Amino acid sequence: MKKITYAIALVVVSAILWACTKDVDNNTEGRRLDMATLKVDYTDLINKAAFGGWNMPNTNNARVALGRALFYDNKLSLNNTVSCGSCHKQQFGFADNVAFSDGFKGVNAERNSQPINNITSFSGSLFWDGRADSLGQLVTMPISNHIEMGFEKIENLPAKLQVTDYYPQLFEEAYGTPDVSVQRIGTALRDFIFILTSRNTRFEELSGPAFANSGINIWSVPPTGLTGFERIGFDIFVGKGQCANCHSGNSLEGWDAANTGLELNYTDKGAGAIKPGMPEGSFRIPQLRNIAITAPYMHDGRFKTLEEVIDFYNDGVKPHKELDYRLRDGFGGGIFGPFEGDLLVGPNGQPIITDENGNPIATPPRRLNLTPLEKKSLKAFLETLTDYSFITEQRYSNPFRAN
Ligand code: HEC
Ligand code: HEC
Structure with a gap:
C-alpha cells in the first residue's frame, strides 16, 4: 500500500516538475x-582553431555546419526538449548560469x-572528474546520459535524424552520402566544438599578439598593459595568492585534479570515485578563461x-584529510616567489610537506590574509580574461529560428 502511494506521489511530482520546467522556446516544434x-x-x-597547425581540425565548412546544427538541435534529446546548447550557452562562455541545468525530463x-x-585534439581528462x-x-556521452538527453539507446538516434527534412542533405554535404550514423554525429559535433576558440581577451590584447597567436604560457608574457588593480591582481594570482601553482598555462588550467577543501566529507567524490589513487573530492583544475561570465562556480x-x-x-578552505x-x-610562495616548504613525493605519488626529520606533516589549510583591496584586485585581474x-561570434550561435 505504502509503495503504491509513494509511486503515485512520485508520478505526480515528476509530472509537475516536468510541466514547470518545460521551456516552450526550447521545444523543437515550431522551430x-x-x-x-x-x-x-x-x-x-x-x-x-588549428593553432598554427598542431591542433587536429582536419575538417571543412560542411562538417562544422552540421556540427553546429546538431549542437543546437533538441532532436538530440529523447523528448525533443533539450540540446547541447540548452546547458552550454554562448552568452555565458558556453556554460550555464544555474548551478544544475535541467536535463530532458526537467531533472537536474x-x-x-x-x-x-x-x-584541442590533445585535451584529455575531460569533465569535472x-x-x-x-x-x-x-561528445556523444551527454546524448545517452539518462539525465541530460536520455538517448540511452543511442543507436536509435540516427533513424530519428534520417527522417528529418534537413539532415540527409547536411550529412551528404559533410560526408559524401546522406547516411546518418552515431560516428558521423560524433565527428561533426567534435569539429564544431574544436572551432570554439577563445583567445581574444583583454589580457591577450594588452600582452601583444605573440600570446594571442600561439599556444605559449600565459605567464611568459609580461602583462604590461594591465591597469593598476588588474596588475596588482595578476601579481597576487602568480604570487601571494599562489593561484598559478594550479591554474597555469595558456588557459590558466591544471593538468591534474585536486581536492580544494570545499568539504570535510564530499558527497560527490569526483575523480576519487572513479580513479584509483585519486583523493576523495578531487576535481579537475578548471581553466579560467571567461571566468567572469561563467558563474556559478565549482563542480556543484x-x-x-x-x-x-x-x-x-x-x-x-577546510582541513580535509586529502586537501591538496x-x-x-x-607550501611554496607562488611560481615567482620563494619556496618555504620542502616538496617531496609521498607514498601515493602525492607531494607532501615534511618536517626536519623527513616525516610528513599534514599542515593546516593556508590562509591568504588578503586585504579588501587585494581581493578587489584579484577579481579585476580575473575580469580581464x-x-x-x-x-558575440554569430557563427557560434543557434541557427534554429522560431517559425
Ligand atoms: C542537461 C545539461 C547538459 C546538456 C544537455 C549537455 N551538457 Fe555538456 N556538460 C554538462 C555538465 C553538467 C557537464 C559537466 C559534467 C561532469 O563533469 O560530470 C558538461 C560537460 C561538458 C563538456 C566538458 C568540458 C570540459 O572541459 O571537460 C563538454 C565538451 C560538453 N559538456 C559538451 C556537450 C555536448 C556536445 C552536448 C550535446 C551532445 C552536451 N554537452 C549536452 C551539462 C550538459
Ligand atoms: C590546489 C590547486 C588550486 C589552487 C592553488 C587554486 N585553485 Fe582554483 N580551483 C582548483 C580546483 C580543483 C577547482 C575546482 C574545484 C571543485 O569544483 O571542486 C578550482 C576552481 C576555481 C574557480 C571556479 C572555476 C569554475 O569554472 O567554476 C575559480 C574562479 C578559481 N578556482 C580561482 C582560483 C584563484 C583565484 C586561486 C588563488 C587564490 C585559486 N583558484 C587557487 C584548484 C586550485
Whole structure:
C-alpha cells in the first residue's frame, strides 16, 4: 500500500516538475533550421582553431555546419526538449548560469555545466572528474546520459535524424552520402566544438599578439598593459595568492585534479570515485578563461560570485584529510616567489610537506590574509580574461529560428 502511494506521489511530482520546467522556446516544434545562417564560411575559425597547425581540425565548412546544427538541435534529446546548447550557452562562455541545468525530463544535471572553449585534439581528462579521455569520446556521452538527453539507446538516434527534412542533405554535404550514423554525429559535433576558440581577451590584447597567436604560457608574457588593480591582481594570482601553482598555462588550467577543501566529507567524490589513487573530492583544475561570465562556480555551482570564490580561497578552505598540498600552510610562495616548504613525493605519488626529520606533516589549510583591496584586485585581474568576441561570434550561435 505504502509503495503504491509513494509511486503515485512520485508520478505526480515528476509530472509537475516536468510541466514547470518545460521551456516552450526550447521545444523543437515550431522551430526551423535557418540554412542561410548555418551555411556560412567557417574557414578563418577553422584555421584559428588549428593553432598554427598542431591542433587536429582536419575538417571543412560542411562538417562544422552540421556540427553546429546538431549542437543546437533538441532532436538530440529523447523528448525533443533539450540540446547541447540548452546547458552550454554562448552568452555565458558556453556554460550555464544555474548551478544544475535541467536535463530532458526537467531533472537536474548532477554537476555544474562546464564552459567550453579551446578544447584541442590533445585535451584529455575531460569533465569535472576527468572521466572522458578525448573530445571525440565525450561528445556523444551527454546524448545517452539518462539525465541530460536520455538517448540511452543511442543507436536509435540516427533513424530519428534520417527522417528529418534537413539532415540527409547536411550529412551528404559533410560526408559524401546522406547516411546518418552515431560516428558521423560524433565527428561533426567534435569539429564544431574544436572551432570554439577563445583567445581574444583583454589580457591577450594588452600582452601583444605573440600570446594571442600561439599556444605559449600565459605567464611568459609580461602583462604590461594591465591597469593598476588588474596588475596588482595578476601579481597576487602568480604570487601571494599562489593561484598559478594550479591554474597555469595558456588557459590558466591544471593538468591534474585536486581536492580544494570545499568539504570535510564530499558527497560527490569526483575523480576519487572513479580513479584509483585519486583523493576523495578531487576535481579537475578548471581553466579560467571567461571566468567572469561563467558563474556559478565549482563542480556543484556553490559560489554565485567571484567574490565568494576569492573569500573561500582566502580563509574558507577546510582541513580535509586529502586537501591538496598546494593549499596547505608551508607550501611554496607562488611560481615567482620563494619556496618555504620542502616538496617531496609521498607514498601515493602525492607531494607532501615534511618536517626536519623527513616525516610528513599534514599542515593546516593556508590562509591568504588578503586585504579588501587585494581581493578587489584579484577579481579585476580575473575580469580581464573575458573574450567578448567569443560570446558575440554569430557563427557560434543557434541557427534554429522560431517559425
Ligand atoms: C542537461 C545539461 C547538459 C546538456 C544537455 C549537455 N551538457 Fe555538456 N556538460 C554538462 C555538465 C553538467 C557537464 C559537466 C559534467 C561532469 O563533469 O560530470 C558538461 C560537460 C561538458 C563538456 C566538458 C568540458 C570540459 O572541459 O571537460 C563538454 C565538451 C560538453 N559538456 C559538451 C556537450 C555536448 C556536445 C552536448 C550535446 C551532445 C552536451 N554537452 C549536452 C551539462 C550538459
Ligand atoms: C590546489 C590547486 C588550486 C589552487 C592553488 C587554486 N585553485 Fe582554483 N580551483 C582548483 C580546483 C580543483 C577547482 C575546482 C574545484 C571543485 O569544483 O571542486 C578550482 C576552481 C576555481 C574557480 C571556479 C572555476 C569554475 O569554472 O567554476 C575559480 C574562479 C578559481 N578556482 C580561482 C582560483 C584563484 C583565484 C586561486 C588563488 C587564490 C585559486 N583558484 C587557487 C584548484 C586550485
